Amino acid sequence: MEEMAQDQDWIEGNAVIQDPTGLHARPAVKLTKLAKTFASAIEIRANGMGEWTNAKSPNAVMKLKAAHGVPLHIRAAGEDARAAVDALVALVDRDFND
Amino acid sequence: MTDPSGEVFKGLGVSGGIVIGRIHVLQETKATTRTFTSAAEETRLLHEAIAAAKAQIEALIASEDELAGEILEFQLALLEDDDFLAPVGLAIAAGTPADRAWAMALDGEIAQYRSGGSDVLAARSADLADLKARLLHLLQGTGAASVDPPAGAILVAHELTPSAFLGLDWSRMGGAVMLGGSPTSHVAILARARGAALVVGLAADLDAIADGAPAILDAAQGTLTVSPAAAALASAERRIAAAKQEAAISADLIRRPARTARGQAVKILINIDEPGQLDALSPDICDGVGLTRTEFLFKGGHQPGEEEQLAFYTRLIEWAGGRPVTIRTLDAGGDKPIPGVTIDGEANPFLGVRGLRLSLARPEIFRIQLRALSRAGCLGPLKVMVPMVTTPAELATARGMMDAEIAALKLAGVACSVPPMGMMVEVPAAALMAESFDADFYSIGSNDLIQYTLACARDNAALAPLADPLNPAILELIERTVAAGKRHGQEVSLCGDMASTPAHIGPLLSAGLRVLSCAPAQIGPVKLAVSRYEGGGHG
Numbered sequence: 001m002e003e004m005a006q007d008q009d010w011i012e013g014n015a016v017i018q019d020p021t022g023l024h025a026r027p028a029v030k031l032t033k034l035a036k037t038f039a040s041a042i043e044i045r046a047n048g049m050g051e052w053t054n055a056k057s058p059n060a061v062m063k064l065k066a067a068h069g070v071p072l073h074i075r076a077a078g079e080d081a082r083a084a085v086d087a088l089v090a091l092v093d094r095d096f097n098d
Numbered sequence: 099m100t101d102p103s104g105e106v107f108k109g110l111g112v113s114g115g116i117v118i119g120r121i122h123v124l125q126e127t128k129a130t131t132r133t134f135t136s137a138a139e140e141t142r143l144l145h146e147a148i149a150a151a152k153a154q155i156e157a158l159i160a161s162e163d164e165l166a167g168e169i170l171e172f173q174l175a176l177l178e179d180d181d182f183l184a185p186v187g188l189a190i191a192a193g194t195p196a197d198r199a200w201a202m203a204l205d206g207e208i209a210q211y212r213s214g215g216s217d218v219l220a221a222r223s224a225d226l227a228d229l230k231a232r233l234l235h236l237l238q239g240t241g242a243a244s245v246d247p248p249a250g251a252i253l254v255a256h257e258l259t260p261s262a263f264l265g266l267d268w269s270r271m272g273g274a275v276m277l278g279g280s281p282t283s284h285v286a287i288l289a290r291a292r293g294a295a296l297v298v299g300l301a302a303d304l305d306a307i308a309d310g311a312p313a314i315l316d317a318a319q320g321t322l323t324v325s326p327a328a329a330a331l332a333s334a335e336r337r338i339a340a341a342k343q344e345a346a347i348s349a350d351l352i353r354r355p356a357r358t359a360r361g362q363a364v365k366i367l368i369n370i371d372e373p374g375q376l377d378a379l380s381p382d383i384c385d386g387v388g389l390t391r392t393e394f395l396f397k398g399g400h401q402p403g404e405e406e407q408l409a410f411y412t413r414l415i416e417w418a419g420g421r422p423v424t425i426r427t428l429d430a431g432g433d434k435p436i437p438g439v440t441i442d443g444e445a446n447p448f449l450g451v452r453g454l455r456l457s458l459a460r461p462e463i464f465r466i467q468l469r470a471l472s473r474a475g476c477l478g479p480l481k482v483m484v485p486m487v488t489t490p491a492e493l494a495t496a497r498g499m500m501d502a503e504i505a506a507l508k509l510a511g512v513a514c515s516v517p518p519m520g521m522m523v524e525v526p527a528a529a530l531m532a533e534s535f536d537a538d539f540y541s542i543g544s545n546d547l548i549q550y551t552l553a554c555a556r557d558n559a560a561l562a563p564l565a566d567p568l569n570p571a572i573l574e575l576i577e578r579t580v581a582a583g584k585r586h587g588q589e590v591s592l593c594g595d596m597a598s599t600p601a602h603i604g605p606l607l608s609a610g611l612r613v614l615s616c617a618p619a620q621i622g623p624v625k626l627a628v629s630r631y632e633g634g635g636h637g
Contacts, residue, residue, distance in 0.1 A: 018409055020372070020373040020374075020394070020395070020409075020410055020413075022218060024218050024222075025168065025169070025171075025172035025222055025225070026168045026171065026172070028172070028175075029171050029172055029175040032175060032179070033175070054181055056179075056180075056181075057179045057180070057181035057182060058172065058175040058176055058178075058179050058182070059176055059179050059181065059182040059207065060179075060181055060182075062172075062211075062219065062222060063210065063211070063214065063219065065214060065215075065216040065218070065219055067398075067400055068395075068400075068402070068406060069400070069402055069403060069405075069406035
């Protein structure tokens with residue numbers, strides 16, 4: 001996965017978590033569900049916090065422990081990468097439709 | 099000392115009142131039992147169990163309310179998480195039976211969730227335990243993870259999983275007791291939403307609690323009395339009957355403006371601790387928000403930015419729909435340390451750099467909050483309240499800082515307004531001299547006022563009998579504050595625990611208070627106590 005990632009062109013985007021309790025279970029599920037609708041590999045990470053993680057895994061997203069107000073970095077690689085990043089950034093920006 | 103009325107176990111009351119019923123001990127999921135067949139067969143069984151679990155959870159989601167649905171959606175999503183399931187498949191390929199492979203993977207994840215240093219994540223570990231148990235039941239052919247206690251039973255378990263909780267018919271259940279658990283867990287949230295009697299963290303050994311024994315569960319006190327004596331049972335029965343009657347009356351009063359027996363209007367405001375409360379509350383039950391605690395924004399040492407704070411203040415003002423909203427500036431220190439913000443190593447933090455003292459010592463943090471509050475001020479009737487004020491000079495400094503931030507915002511063309519700035523009256527010196535403060539309103543913080551006036555630390559249970567809120571010295575200080583407010587033409591309210599305690603409402607009204615801010619759950623009982631107050635003039 002890592003080696004593959006190096007060769008790919010990642011498209012990146014940023015958004016800030018609005019929900020006061022942070023990225024908890026419900027938003028995590030919404031984010032991964034949306035991510036799974038894209039063919040591209042999609043990864044996220046919370047600002048300055050370690051490794052990129054699979055945005056299609058609710059378990060991994062939950063374990064990010066991304067708090068409220070934390071900038072979330074999203075990147076995707078694949079044919080629908082641009083659309084994926086745009087859609088996920090929009091989801092976070094509109095506070096997961098809440 | 100042996101209690102004559104049966105053995106009493108102590109825990110933490112989460113929700114609900116007093117219940118009499120028989121103990122039903124919920125046994126743990128059995129250890130893993132399968133013997134390995136072949137990797138293909140174990141994998142097939144696993145997938146079959148996952149499919150069955152998904153169907154069970156989907157059926158539960160369909161039959162439950164929205165809150166329950168949110169909780170179960172996460173479990174459902176985990177069963178569709180390839181990364182999450184991958185280690186189970188690997189363990190099976192290496193010769194581990196499906197049930198053990200599943201249990202091992204889940205135990206690993208549960209440990210990670212619990213040790214992650216995040217309350218939100220730790221609370222989710224119960225979902226994983228839930229999912230673990232459900233799959234194990236399916237893999238071992240023991241059917242659904244269902245518990246079927248007799249009607250009116252008091253369920254006792256190590257840890258009750260959210261789906262076990264949801265699987266119970268709470269209209270026929272007595273209550274539940276968990277040896278583990280926390281008041282912030284999913285099950286606690288669900289229990290509160292249903293008004294189910296729940297006690298968590300019971301200090302007891304599961305083996306020491308006899309299955310089928312009669313018991314009294316007192317969720318208000320956080321106690322479980324096993325095999326109670328006749329006198330204790332009779333007393334519990336009387337309390338249940340009285341509580342039923344009171345509940346019916348207060349439910350009737352909850353959406354109506356509070357009036358005393360003589361028809362005087364009393365404003366009942368609510369205290370808000372965190373944004374999650376807003377979803378479950380209708381603003382119609384109150385006359386506004388009398389105290390918003392902003393400490394949650396700083397949880398774990400996180401320092402919220404101006405926009406983040408503004409987002410919450412905006413949400414609160416929108417929720418209140420035109421009713422006044424009082425937001426208290428950060429009240430850290432004392433018993434509320436915040437890493438990186440409060441000062442460590444104070445010998446006596448309750449008498450230390452806390453409340454406004456801390457805000458003035460950390461102006462860079464205070465300014466951000468004042469800016470966010472000034473910006474929120476143009477969205478609705480917002481009032482800013484500063485805690486732990488001792489002298490008029492401190493309040494004047496805070497006001498000066500807010501004026502400076504407002505001037506800077508205006509210069510930058512950012513919309514803002516000058517919200518009224520009031521003070522909490524919790525230091526005896528401030529109560530005695532209330533009139534000498536340039537405050538736009540006063541709000542009495544009775545908890546600290548009691549601790550400082552009676553010299554009884556709030557966290558010292560040994561002093562609880564001495565720390566009597568109705569001590570004449572406390573009532574005298576409240577009366578003085580009310581009188582100062584009258585002379586200034588400024589509103590005086592009280593937002594401490596006294597305002598949430600029905601037995602204290604009469605004395606507070608007698609002291610001249612006509613604005614009280616209480617815990618949302620206490621609105622009904624408080625309005626009932628107001629309606630029974632016979633003193634004061636006609637309305």
